[in-house]
Amino acid sequence: MKKKFSYLALIALTTIFLSFYQKSNKREDFTPLMQERYNKSLSDYLANRHTKCLEAILEDAEIYVDSVIINEINILLLDTIIFPEKPIKPNYPDTIILNDSVAIKPE
Numbered sequence: 001m002k003k004k005f006s007y008l009a010l011i012a013l014t015t016i017f018l019s020f021y022q023k024s025n026k027r028e029d030f031t032p033l034m035q036e037r038y039n040k041s042l043s044d045y046l047a048n049r050h051t052k053c054l055e056a057i058l059e060d061a062e063i064y065v066d067s068v069i070i071n072e073i074n075i076l077l078l079d080t081i082i083f084p085e086k087p088i089k090p091n092y093p094d095t096i097i098l099n100d101s102v103a104i105k106p107e
Contacts, residue, residue: 030038
């Protein structure tokens with residue numbers, strides 16, 4: 001019974017200790033040529049993802065703008081009471097002065 005318990009305890013402790021073990025992410029085993037190839041692949045991948053992200057954003061923006069324009073057109077078409085705008089009243093001078101130099105003669 002004690003031997004069975006000690007094996008279970010050993011397995012449990014080993015599992016706990018191994019769960020905290022993490023492999024280092026450093027690439028120390030890369031040769032310079034491998035490191036250069038890795039960096040190029042990584043930069044190409046990031047540039048590709050950036051381009052795809054910008055294209056998705058542009059596509060979403062186009063869809064949104066198109067829907068706004070379609071809604072505005074539908075509102076204008078469905079509105080049956082469209083009155084023309086009131087014309088602007090022109091400005092008139094305060095007083096009108098006539099320059100009449102002809103004398104008035106009775107006929």
